[in-house]
Amino acid sequence: MASFNGKAARRSILRRVLTPSGLIELRRRRKSRGRRKRVEDDPELKLYARMLDKEYLHLGYFDDPTLTGEDISFGALMAAQARYGAMIVERVRSAGGLVLDGGCGMGGLLAPLQEAGHRPVALTPDRSQIAHISSKFPDLPVEHSTFEGLDTTRYARAFDTIINSESWQYIDLDAGLAVVDRVLAPGGRWVICDFFRETDKIDRAGHKLEVFRAKTAAAGWRLIEDNDITPNILPTLAFAHMLGRRLIAPLVDYGIEKLQLKAPGVHYVFEEILAQAGPRLERQLEVVEPQKFAANKTYRLFVLERG
């Protein structure tokens, strides 16, 4: 890899912000901002997929909730994710039936579902996930759609089980309920594993638990299982928090200091922007701080059936 060259960096910046062709390109890129919808190509999920090197994108299930971030390895995290996947597959109704994996991510559940004799249909709005799944499972039906946008006429009453494995938080509550209502077969089962909000103190990610309960009850759903698995996902948050604090934050500081040393001019141009990196990272780390998460959110494994 070429070493960092301050002079070349300065020239490259000037070319991009001072020449006519640079300015045209700058304008084009600024205009394209927001055109690419996150749900269609999510960079964070792509990052997790690369870090974990396996096909699960959820928080996993640790049997031992006392583990700290420092106790955990990537291997242990992947084993916890497989355990979480197995807990979902165990709850799927009758082998041989059609199962909708709604918000399937990189398709981690698909092979275990097939091995257990089920016929999964994968659904995701994300095009890189679609490309990955289509190449790994060329014969498996794949729906490139949001859950809310699924063709409910084509799949009317088709699924014995619907799974939302850490995807329900992204789906509009009312629209999602209407889809489940139309595509689940009579006597079918709905398995949701995800976090829900109990307060709005940290952020507004996840549905409010009490609203979810009220709306599903009003729509005639019976909760046949309600497992609070919050303690079992906390070690993953502790691991992410530890990596952020002990690896990413020092690496960011290191990069900024190196830039200041090697290219003081470039550092000066970006100094105010770079100064925002630390506080921004702090805010992101707050979201994965285990105690804060547990004080504001709850992670549930729900199994629901019709009245």
Ligand SMILES: C[S@@+](CC[C@H](N)C(=O)[O-])C[C@H]1O[C@@H](n2cnc3c(N)ncnc32)[C@H](O)[C@@H]1O
């Ligand atoms: C955290 S990942 C979980 C992936 C997978 N279910 C797993 O357990 O590994 C969330 C998934 O939900 C998908 N998603 C986001 N918005 C969605 C929507 N409106 N409808 C369906 N899926 C959605 C994402 O693209 C991603 O596949």
